Amino acid sequence: MSRNYRLLVKNAKQVVLICNNGEKYLSKHGMQNLCVIENGSVVIGSDGLIKAVGPAETIRAQYSEASFDRVIDATGMCVLPGLVDAHTHPVWAGDRVHEFAMKLAGATYMEVHQAGGGIHFTVQHTRAAAASDLLTSLSNRLVRMQRAGTTLVECKSGYGLELQTELKMLQVIEEARRSLPINISSTYCGAHAVPKGKTVAEATQDILQVQLPRLKQLMSAGTLRVDNIDVFCEHGVFDLDSTRSILQAGKDMGLNINFHGDELHPMSAAQLGAELGASAISHLEEVSDEGIAAMAEAKTAAVLLPTTAYILRLPQPRARDMLDAGVIVALGSDFNPNAYCCSMPIVMHLACVNMRMSMPEALAAATINAAFALGCSQTHGSLEVDKHGDLLILNAPRWEHLIYQLGGHQEIIRYVVIKGNVIHDNGKTMDL
Ligand SMILES: N=CN[C@@H](CCC(=O)O)C(=O)O
Numbered sequence: 079m080s081r082n083y084r085l086l087v088k089n090a091k092q093v094v095l096i097c098n099n100g101e102k103y104l105s106k107h108g109m110q111n112l113c114v115i116e117n118g119s120v121v122i123g124s125d126g127l128i129k130a131v132g133p134a135e136t137i138r139a140q141y142s143e144a145s146f147d148r149v150i151d152a153t154g155m156c157v158l159p160g161l162v163d164a165h166t167h168p169v170w171a172g173d174r175v176h177e178f179a180m181k182l183a184g185a186t187y188m189e190v191h192q193a194g195g196g197i198h199f200t201v202q203h204t205r206a207a208a209a210s211d212l213l214t215s216l217s218n219r220l221v222r223m224q225r226a227g228t229t230l231v232e233c234k235s236g237y238g239l240e241l242q243t244e245l246k247m248l249q250v251i252e253e254a255r256r257s258l259p260i261n262i263s264s265t266y267c268g269a270h271a272v273p274k275g276k277t278v279a280e281a282t283q284d285i286l287q288v289q290l291p292r293l294k295q296l297m298s299a300g301t302l303r304v305d306n307i308d309v310f311c312e313h314g315v316f317d318l319d320s321t322r323s324i325l326q327a328g329k330d331m332g333l334n335i336n337f338h339g340d341e342l343h344p345m346s347a348a349q350l351g352a353e354l355g356a357s358a359i360s361h362l363e364e365v366s367d368e369g370i371a372a373m374a375e376a377k378t379a380a381v382l383l384p385t386t387a388y389i390l391r392l393p394q395p396r397a398r399d400m401l402d403a404g405v406i407v408a409l410g411s412d413f414n415p416n417a418y419c420c421s422m423p424i425v426m427h428l429a430c431v432n433m434r435m436s437m438p439e440a441l442a443a444a445t446i447n448a449a450f451a452l453g454c455s456q457t458h459g460s461l462e463v464d465k466h467g468d469l470l471i472l473n474a475p476r477w478e479h480l481i482y483q484l485g486g487h488q489e490i491i492r493y494v495v496i497k498g499n500v501i502h503d504n505g506k507t508m509d510l
């Protein structure tokens with residue numbers, strides 16, 4: 079083969095493919111048995127897609143005549159797919175460090191919310207912020223996520239709660255999509271809270287009659303791309319009926335349903351999501367057995383968020399019950415002003431220790447299954463031919479070090495690659 083390619087990563091101690099049969103997701107046993115090649119190489123073409131992945135000897139023989147824009151000798155290192163963060167709220171102004179202190183002193187999430195803090199505090203600051211400032215802070219946060227190994231991230235609006243600010247947030251996400259290498263799946267979350275001065279019914283009508291129609295116009299004109307629709311389905315926020323009507327209207331516009339459910343109270347949100355054909359439901363700390371069975375049957379992914387349960391001292395999501403029932407379990411950082419965590423390696427660590435997932439389960443949940451939750455697993459989430467050349471190269475002899483070394487990802491991740499381009503080079507060598 080005498081062609082030119084963008085990148086060769088050669089002689090890695092381990093190449094973790096995750097899967098190699100075009101699986102759209104993994105569940106149960108598939109998550110326990112990840113596909114790993116010992117002493118492997120990866121070739122990424124000039125279109126940014128994976129051309130070959132396999133034993134180093136085989137790739138060397140097949141590509142002996144080829145030229146590469148860049149070659150990385152990964153001897154002693156491990157290669158993994160880029161991580162996928164399936165749930166974030168990264169566009170906002172005004173931090174909530176003062177509320178962290180209140181919660182440490184005993185206030186619950188809903189007590190802070192009902193006292194006008196929480197989402198309402200962030201809404202006030204985000205409405206007042208210039209789009210350019212929101213873009214700067216969003217870009218800084220996304221770069222931080224990239225350095226922690228995230229190459230595909232879901233980004234929500236939801237701190238406007240009225241047309242103008244929701245659109246401002248979605249346009250800022252669109253601008254970040256154009257200017258940064260990280261892949262973005264964007265989510266309209268106008269039903270993140272009931273705005274002050276409105277009832278649930280009034281807020282629902284505003285979404286159905288004002289916000290969604292305008293969104294539809296902009297999407298049809300090609301000026302805005304939105305992938306998913308979200309609602310915070312919770313007591314004191316959006317009830318099951320209003321959630322149903324908003325999600326159905328979004329689905330009718332072609333958006334994937336991907337919403338917050340069964341977080342603080344059992345709401346039968348899992349059953350509703352399964353009935354509506356939701357791609358994913360997040361949180362699920364309070365999901366019932368019936369909800370778990372419905373999600374397994376409908377192939378609706380469960381996006382579990384270990385940082386939220388940890389920070390709010392909630393009961394842990396029932397990851398083991400979901401895995402045993404065959405639910406497609408994914409992970410997200412839930413980055414937001416309440417849970418300030420940009421690191422999927424930390425999220426995987428928390429999932430293992432607090433939710434009792436194994437390390438292979440956590441990695442599958444943070445790659446192929448998170449990509450499935452975003453409708454992107456045909457192109458992302460595993461190292462397979464024709465998928466995007468998005469990968470991490472770890473300065474570690476086994477891939478599990480990424481999870482094992484709590485908070486150590488900054489040192490362990492040597493390179494982050496998106497579509498064959500090195501977008502982060504840690505540049506350091508270290509002894510393990
Ligand atoms: N639960 C609702 N939404 C976010 C929190 C957003 C906020 O507190 O600003 C979550 O997923 O944890």
Ligand SMILES: [Zn+2]
Nearest residue numbers: 165167338412
């Ligand atoms: Zn959330």
